[in-house]
Amino acid sequence: MQYRAKEVTPRVEEIEKHCLELFARDYKYSIIHNANGEVCGHYPRQIVFLEYECTDVERDRFESTVQITKLQDLVNRSKLARCRGRFVCPVILYNGKHICRSSTLAGWGELYGRTGYNYIFSGGADDTWTESEEVLEDDSAVRNGDSQLFDKVRGHDIKLLRYLSVRYICDLMVENKKVKFGLNVTSSEKADKAQRYADFTLLSVPYPGCEFFKDYKDRDYTAEGLVFNWNQDYVDAPLTIPVCFTQNLNIDWTQYQSWDLVEQTQNYLKLLLHIINSDDESGLLVHCISGWDRTPLFVSLLRLSLWADGAVHASLEPSQILYLTIAYDWFLFGHMLPDRLSKGEEIFFFCFNFLKHIVSEKFSAVKKLSDNFGELWTNLPASRDRGSVTSLSSEFSLITEEAGGASSLTTDTVDMFSSQPQASSWRKGTTSSPQMVVWNKQNPLEEHLSHPLNEARSSSSSSSNQSEHSVTRTGSSPLAVPGRRCPLLSERQARLEAVREVFLAAYSSTVGLKSSAPSPSGAISGLLEQFARGVGLRGTNAIV
Structure with a gap:
């Protein structure tokens, strides 16, 4: 309204x-x-x-x-x-x-x-x-x-x-x-x-x-x-x-x-x-x-x-x-x-x-303590500040945490206009790297290891030859996924991606994206449909 x-x-x-x-x-x-x-x-x-x-x-x-x-x-x-x-x-x-x-x-x-x-x-x-x-x-x-x-x-x-x-x-x-x-x-x-x-x-x-x-x-x-x-x-x-x-x-x-x-x-x-x-x-x-x-x-x-x-x-x-x-x-x-x-x-x-x-440090208003690291990170091909060349096909960056091999999903249902958000509360996990932060749930959804969203991202990542997965261990330096290119997430990027994922989940379950024509490149509606179903957000008007 x-x-x-x-x-x-x-x-x-x-x-x-x-x-x-x-x-x-x-x-x-x-x-x-x-x-x-x-x-x-x-x-x-x-x-x-x-x-x-x-x-x-x-x-x-x-x-x-x-x-x-x-x-x-x-x-x-x-x-x-x-x-x-x-x-x-x-x-x-x-x-x-x-x-x-x-x-x-x-x-x-x-x-x-x-x-x-x-x-x-x-x-x-x-x-x-x-x-x-x-x-x-x-x-x-x-x-x-x-x-x-x-x-x-x-x-x-x-x-x-x-x-x-x-x-x-x-x-x-x-x-x-x-x-x-x-x-x-x-x-x-x-x-x-x-x-x-x-x-x-x-x-x-x-x-x-x-x-x-x-x-x-x-x-x-x-x-x-x-x-x-x-x-x-x-x-x-x-x-x-x-x-x-x-x-x-x-x-x-x-x-x-x-x-x-x-x-x-x-x-x-x-x-x-x-x-x-x-x-x-x-x-x-x-x-x-x-x-x-x-x-x-x-x-x-x-x-x-x-x-x-x-x-x-x-x-x-x-x-x-x-x-x-x-x-x-x-x-x-x-x-x-x-x-x-x-x-x-x-x-x-x-x-x-x-x-x-705008996840790049180029948009940061605060001078970082580790400027050299920031410059290195922003110059990595996978983190260029224009984002992916495919519109929404490689948008969902899961931030995972090693916990017995389980995956920690970073999105859940949120009622944007309720006095108490329905999502589980988020916590800020620290690592040894000053530029690294993990936003995740206090109660990880471990059963979602084989998640439809993961499948959507894998398909998308293969089409763009990029992978944005990041795995960390508490108290240790971020570890790369074997066999994959895995740039570190800056705190800025992790925060903005977390906000965006919550927004996309809520938007797809309420307003919905109304594609005017089948997308030849990213199959946007189909991807968001998988996303919505995967996190339990599918509603009668989720995506048209």
């Missing part, structure tokens, strides 16, 4: 409660109140403002100087500045920096209509709009973008950004202004004629909207080779990045229109990680148009990538961080999953399936 703050059920209340519990594991936080959606109808009723990490007293503590009462006031005042009232909202805290999300700026049409509506139906008592002449301005003045109305509304938005110490704004829109029926219904910071956002560092990083992901679904969920058509009439926003962020990334940004969906998403994520790792203490805002498709895609990838490095949500296990990012970043911020699925625009699935493409 799509979340609406005014239509909360007991089930949704459980989701809200569980999200707060997961945030509380690692952070001291305050609440920005949005009861019944009074500030924004598709934002959480209780918006979490992370103040500082509270789990490890030995680590440097970055405490916020933000006062929650003042933040609440700025939020209330700035809600009209952005499309659909989706104001600048902090969602991730990393090294004292706030990573925020929002929609784009409201254009004159929406702003004029909404302020007039609010004024009329509040009896003129809205404390933000006390003078009728500000609301009932001449259309031409509002259209020009230099009116007092724009000055006031966007001024509040700028005050909120500054209060959160946000300096960098990454705009994912492929257009400068969104046009519908010949009217500019939304705008963006880069198109503000009065240059009100000149003091911020604006990055135009155009990324295809949710409609493009129907092509992804129609290509049997294969992003490799899928290139956006940049010659469409409405696409008028060029990629614009300050020189300081184009250095040290080894990316030829001039070729961005030739990148496929994999390379484009990888490079944009590298850019965002580079920005939040800059030397200053400034925060980051990421937004698209409405802020409920492309925005959660990159917010979720950032959260999961930083978690995989141990930089955020340090105490959460794979199923828990997956629950948090799906429930909070996607559901409670209003992602329209039923609508997107009905249109085949599967950007939500793409986000979590894409984790296979």
Whole structure:
């Protein structure tokens, strides 16, 4: 379903409660109140403002100087500045920096209509709009973008950004202004004629909207080779990045229109990680148009990538961080999953399936102690950062542990929106290698040694001439499977693969992948069918 703050059920209340519990594991936080959606109808009723990490007293503590009462006031005042009232909202805290999300700026049409509506139906008592002449301005003045109305509304938005110490704004829109029926219904910071956002560092990083992901679904969920058509009439926003962020990334940004969906998403994520790792203490805002498709895609990838490095949500296990990012970043911020699925625009699935493409240490935001080992690992052919050339045919990397010859399966049933995940709890097994970690169950399913999933992977591995099995012994160095090439799993890779496997299991048993045509290469649907049956997830609607 799509979340609406005014239509909360007991089930949704459980989701809200569980999200707060997961945030509380690692952070001291305050609440920005949005009861019944009074500030924004598709934002959480209780918006979490992370103040500082509270789990490890030995680590440097970055405490916020933000006062929650003042933040609440700025939020209330700035809600009209952005499309659909989706104001600048902090969602991730990393090294004292706030990573925020929002929609784009409201254009004159929406702003004029909404302020007039609010004024009329509040009896003129809205404390933000006390003078009728500000609301009932001449259309031409509002259209020009230099009116007092724009000055006031966007001024509040700028005050909120500054209060959160946000300096960098990454705009994912492929257009400068969104046009519908010949009217500019939304705008963006880069198109503000009065240059009100000149003091911020604006990055135009155009990324295809949710409609493009129907092509992804129609290509049997294969992003490799899928290139956006940049010659469409409405696409008028060029990629614009300050020189300081184009250095040290080894990316030829001039070729961005030739990148496929994999390379484009990888490079944009590298850019965002580079920005939040800059030397200053400034925060980051990421937004698209409405802020409920492309925005959660990159917010979720950032959260999961930083978690995989141990930089955020340090105490959460794979199923828990997956629950948090799906429930909070996607559901409670209003992602329209039923609508997107009905249109085949599967950007939500793409986000979590894409984790296979960012397992490399090249995407790590944390400097590893063993850099030389990391470089060696990332250069191994079997662990190149684009992942396998077959879409889903070699996706399921089992992490096994030697225990009397038995295999420890790393996936199980998970109800993504229950207060208690059904999966057995995960534990972090340590080995002598600082780069090696094993995420496995406390109760291994030993009877699954001859598992349908193993058979699917063996078939897939033989077709790609690769094997990704990894066997370890507690307290010893990882051992290679005799006769097979077996690169070591870094902690980052092990974590992200664990998250992705839990997601695929849950997704295949609930939503399901709907292949538009038989796959000539990977037989995706058939492989996931085996996967679902193997771990007991086969349902009536598992895979169509």
